[in-house]
Amino acid sequence: MRTGSTPGEILSDEVVLEAVAAEAGWMEDLLVRLVEVPTTLGNEEPGQEIMENAFGDCGLKPRSVHLNADALRNAEGASPFSWDVDGKRNVVAGWPAGGSSGRSLILNGHVDVVPPAARELWTNPPFRAVREGDWIYGRGAGDMKAGLAAMTGAVRALIGAGYAPAADVELQSVVEEECTGHGALQCLLDRARTDACVITEPHPDHLTVAQVGVLWFHVELSGVPAHAARASQLGFNAIEAAVEVLAALRRHEARLNENPPPYDTFEHPINLNPGVISGGDWPSTVAASCTLSCRIGLYPGQDPQEARAGVETAIAEAVAASPRLAENPPRVRYDGFSCEGSVVGEGEPLVQILSGAYEKLHGERPPALATTATTDARHFVRRGIPAVCFGPRGEQIHGIDERVSLRSVVESAQVLGLFIRDWCGLVPGRKEES
Amino acid sequence: MRTGSTPGEILSDEVVLEAVAAEAGWMEDLLVRLVEVPTTLGNEEPGQEIMENAFGDCGLKPRSVHLNADALRNAEGASPFSWDVDGKRNVVAGWPAGGSSGRSLILNGHVDVVPPAARELWTNPPFRAVREGDWIYGRGAGDMKAGLAAMTGAVRALIGAGYAPAADVELQSVVEEECTGHGALQCLLDRARTDACVITEPHPDHLTVAQVGVLWFHVELSGVPAHAARASQLGFNAIEAAVEVLAALRRHEARLNENPPPYDTFEHPINLNPGVISGGDWPSTVAASCTLSCRIGLYPGQDPQEARAGVETAIAEAVAASPRLAENPPRVRYDGFSCEGSVVGEGEPLVQILSGAYEKLHGERPPALATTATTDARHFVRRGIPAVCFGPRGEQIHGIDERVSLRSVVESAQVLGLFIRDWCGLVPGRKEES
Numbered sequence: 001m002r003t004g005s006t007p008g009e010i011l012s013d014e015v016v017l018e019a020v021a022a023e024a025g026w027m028e029d030l031l032v033r034l035v036e037v038p039t040t041l042g043n044e045e046p047g048q049e050i051m052e053n054a055f056g057d058c059g060l061k062p063r064s065v066h067l068n069a070d071a072l073r074n075a076e077g078a079s080p081f082s083w084d085v086d087g088k089r090n091v092v093a094g095w096p097a098g099g100s101s102g103r104s105l106i107l108n109g110h111v112d113v114v115p116p117a118a119r120e121l122w123t124n125p126p127f128r129a130v131r132e133g134d135w136i137y138g139r140g141a142g143d144m145k146a147g148l149a150a151m152t153g154a155v156r157a158l159i160g161a162g163y164a165p166a167a168d169v170e171l172q173s174v175v176e177e178e179c180t181g182h183g184a185l186q187c188l189l190d191r192a193r194t195d196a197c198v199i200t201e202p203h204p205d206h207l208t209v210a211q212v213g214v215l216w217f218h219v220e221l222s223g224v225p226a227h228a229a230r231a232s233q234l235g236f237n238a239i240e241a242a243v244e245v246l247a248a249l250r251r252h253e254a255r256l257n258e259n260p261p262p263y264d265t266f267e268h269p270i271n272l273n274p275g276v277i278s279g280g281d282w283p284s285t286v287a288a289s290c291t292l293s294c295r296i297g298l299y300p301g302q303d304p305q306e307a308r309a310g311v312e313t314a315i316a317e318a319v320a321a322s323p324r325l326a327e328n329p330p331r332v333r334y335d336g337f338s339c340e341g342s343v344v345g346e347g348e349p350l351v352q353i354l355s356g357a358y359e360k361l362h363g364e365r366p367p368a369l370a371t372t373a374t375t376d377a378r379h380f381v382r383r384g385i386p387a388v389c390f391g392p393r394g395e396q397i398h399g400i401d402e403r404v405s406l407r408s409v410v411e412s413a414q415v416l417g418l419f420i421r422d423w424c425g426l427v428p429g430r431k432e433e434s
Numbered sequence: 435m436r437t438g439s440t441p442g443e444i445l446s447d448e449v450v451l452e453a454v455a456a457e458a459g460w461m462e463d464l465l466v467r468l469v470e471v472p473t474t475l476g477n478e479e480p481g482q483e484i485m486e487n488a489f490g491d492c493g494l495k496p497r498s499v500h501l502n503a504d505a506l507r508n509a510e511g512a513s514p515f516s517w518d519v520d521g522k523r524n525v526v527a528g529w530p531a532g533g534s535s536g537r538s539l540i541l542n543g544h545v546d547v548v549p550p551a552a553r554e555l556w557t558n559p560p561f562r563a564v565r566e567g568d569w570i571y572g573r574g575a576g577d578m579k580a581g582l583a584a585m586t587g588a589v590r591a592l593i594g595a596g597y598a599p600a601a602d603v604e605l606q607s608v609v610e611e612e613c614t615g616h617g618a619l620q621c622l623l624d625r626a627r628t629d630a631c632v633i634t635e636p637h638p639d640h641l642t643v644a645q646v647g648v649l650w651f652h653v654e655l656s657g658v659p660a661h662a663a664r665a666s667q668l669g670f671n672a673i674e675a676a677v678e679v680l681a682a683l684r685r686h687e688a689r690l691n692e693n694p695p696p697y698d699t700f701e702h703p704i705n706l707n708p709g710v711i712s713g714g715d716w717p718s719t720v721a722a723s724c725t726l727s728c729r730i731g732l733y734p735g736q737d738p739q740e741a742r743a744g745v746e747t748a749i750a751e752a753v754a755a756s757p758r759l760a761e762n763p764p765r766v767r768y769d770g771f772s773c774e775g776s777v778v779g780e781g782e783p784l785v786q787i788l789s790g791a792y793e794k795l796h797g798e799r800p801p802a803l804a805t806t807a808t809t810d811a812r813h814f815v816r817r818g819i820p821a822v823c824f825g826p827r828g829e830q831i832h833g834i835d836e837r838v839s840l841r842s843v844v845e846s847a848q849v850l851g852l853f854i855r856d857w858c859g860l861v862p863g864r865k866e867e868s
Contacts, residue, residue: 114715114716114718114719115715115716115719117659117715117716117719117721117722117723118656118659118715118722118723121656121659121722121723143661178716178718214718216717222552222555224833224834225551225552225555225832225833226830226832226833227577227807227831227832227833228705228707228709228729228807228832229646229705229805229807229808230705230806230807231705231706231707232701232702233701233702234833235707235833237708239680239708239709239711239726240680240708242711243677243680246673246677267667268666268667271662271663271664271665271666272665273665273669273671273717273718273719274671274673274674274714274721275662275714275715275716275717275718275719275720275721276713276714276715276717276721277673277676277712277713277721277724278711278712278713279710279712280708280709280710280711280727281549281550281551281552281709281710282548282549282612282709282710282832283650283707283709283710283728283729283771284548284612284648284650284707284709284729284771284807284832285548285549285551285707285709285832286707286709286833287551287708287709287710287711288551288552288555289552289555290711293714293717294717295662295717295718297663336717337717337718371663372663372664373661373662373663373664374663396660397660397661398659398660398661398662398716398718398719398720399658399660399661399668399669400658400659
């Protein structure tokens with residue numbers, strides 16, 4: 001099936017596919033360099049320097065979009081954050097329109113990665129990009145440095161072939177996707193409008209058109225410290241308090257999963273995760289304090305405030321059941337994700353044309369799926385910009401021995417190349433030096 | 435009632451009591467200076483410098499007894515330890531015998547303190563020695579810097595009165611009482627023998643003649659990290675693993691408390707304390723690892739190896755009940771206390787004569803009690819040296835707003851002064867300059 005309105009289809013499928021495939025080595029090199037900088041929260045800049053150079057190496061003119069804490073805190077869709085964002089930047093590069101007949105596009109990826117979970121469990125050090133067969137291993141290889149490499153490689157190939165888009169394209173390498181999405185949000189505060197966005201998250205063989213919201217919350221438990229020798233008479237242990245609260249939160253999670261109409265293909269769409277715990281300061285002292293940091297999903301359409309209320313009600317149930325908790329009431333702190341879900345209709349031209357580009361390479365249209373995670377897509381959707389995720393095949397995302405398929409990097413870049421041609425249109429441009 | 439065999443009772447009760455009371459200001463000053471140095475594990479030296487000067491100020495010649503890791507690891511009664519003890523020292527001061535008719539004595543106190551549990555819960559900063567009425571507040575004020583001040587003040591008063599003991603007395607300011615007891619153990623490796631030991635722990639209005647053993651154990655839990663979005667399908671959370679193991683350990687604790695013959699005055703003699711927990715590295719990542727550090731008591735007569743077996747059996751029960759725990763088996767690490775309990779007979783001359791000294795001040799004999807904690811007394815008892823605890827009135831030991839009664843410091847020093855006279859005997863000595 002041909003997708004109808006593809007302005008300026010002046011490069012054949014074969015030429016696009018070959019031009020992108022020719023960038024395989026360049027993309028692998030970029031991916032390896034990105035994986036080898038540990039761009040965890042607060043340490044993103046070495047990755048942005050690599051992306052800045054990569055954009056420049058394509059003949060684009062990268063610029064910085066600095067995070068502005070005050071602007072972010074006042075923005076619609078912002079999440080609370082306690083850490084310093086001064087000096088942090090997104091790196092964006094416009095690929096200017098060579099005509100005025102097409103549809104504009106943002107290609108977006110995040111350079112930040114989650115911590116390695118447990119270094120000692122990795123086969124190789126998590127920030128050494130080790131290649132084995134078709135796989136590159138490393139924290140962030142899949143989520144989502146491969147996506148950054150693929151989207152940049154696709155644009156590089158078309159520039160190298162001597163073409164420009166028929167409407168503006170912008171490439172965005174953003175920060176803080178893994179905690180707030182404020183990198184993408186700052187880009188939107190910086191730039192008004194585009195016709196569509198593709199985020200090259202590691203969602204292979206399907207397009208992601210719907211996602212949950214996510215709430216991070218931190219439960220601060222207080223105990224009554226005492227000598228362990230008299231723990232049962234004098235003390236109340238904050239670690240035990242955390243255990244009681246966690247049990248109540250698990251009951252809350254179970255109720256949320258009982259009735260998942262928009263997510264009925266998932267057996268367990270709403271996941272509560274007690275991700276970090278820290279409590280006490282001495283084995284022989286009853287723990288005085290404990291912090292339990294959790295993540296829970298929200299169905300699309302649910303307001304983050306409603307999710308907060310649900311968490312607080314669950315904790316109140318634990319308090320009602322425990323006189324000692326009532327004497328030492330837990331406090332809930334919100335820091336990081338506090339965001340809604342989002343849905344893009346499957347009939348959107350973006351979905352149809354990206355599916356068509358996929359079909360040209362793979363011979364079948366990809367399914368349009370929902371995810372139980374969040375992505376930066378919500379920031380675009382909230383502003384009326386259709387945004388979907390599609391990208392290379394990553395495995396063990398947030399897990400041990402995370403890896404990405406190099407073949408899938410090239411193939412997703414090829415699909416993106418066809419999609420840019422079909423969505424934006426291409427016009428002959430000045431052939432860039434490379 | 436008079437205690438029979440008191441060699442060389444040449445100072446009246448009143449003279450001893452007045453001489454010690456005259457040192458109240460000196461003892462308070464020493465206590466304040468000790469509280470204001472935060473002598474937590476690894477930071478004991480500033481406290482030892484103060485004690486070295488205090489011993490010197492009494493006319494004694496302090497010397498250092500350095501911790502020797504190899505000697506300690508090979509010593510009977512040692513506990514495992516993973517940290518560096520190089521350069522750490524006890525400070526001891528002999529008060530040489532002026533005759534040969536008496537019984538020798540060690541007065542022992544520890545300079546190390548536990549961490550403040552939760553600084554933000556304290557009314558005043560935990561290492562600022564604030565006086566309110568009769569109380570000095572601060573971490574370690576009761577446990578047991580007041581005891582160090584009292585024992586040194588008692589000796590200072592008798593020296594100042596112009597007397598020497600009829601058998602050797604040694605004052606010991608030791609380190610690491612709160613984690614291994616290796617300071618006291620090193621002193622015993624250094625010095626062969628004494629007739630008795632009094633440890634001036636904050637055990638007021640009674641003598642402590644029996645204590646439990648203590649085992650520290652650290653349970654290392656492994657999870658299967660994954661993205662929180664797919665936690666229920668892909669992940670196994672190490673924090674949840676810790677919760678399962680803790681429940682099994684609580685069942686073990688309950689069984690231990692069902693049948694407490696030697697401790698039948700206690701409703702709950704054996705206390706399990708999950709003192710420290712740390713797990714996970716990101717709210718949206720299923721926790722890959724979690725460490726739960728616990729303390730549990732042992733009845734006197736129980737071997738630490740038996741206590742380890744009990745803990746390991748309890749954890750094995752949790753594993754047997756949980757296929758996911760079985761796939762990710764917990765590991766138990768022993769670091770810190772691994773020690774037996776100890777008991778001194780109430781008929782021991784040490785107990786009788788110290789009780790008699792107490793009666794002379796307070797008009798009644800103190801009860802001889804057991805404690806559900808451990809103290810350095812066990813190291814002496816293991817070597818056949820009777821050792822009991824007696825000292826000032828501390829409150830909120832290991833808790834918030836720990837404090838000690840200044841009046842009780844003076845009174846316990848007075849009892850110690852009478853006890854030294856009655857146990858060791860006193861002979862006229864060269865009056866020291868002060």
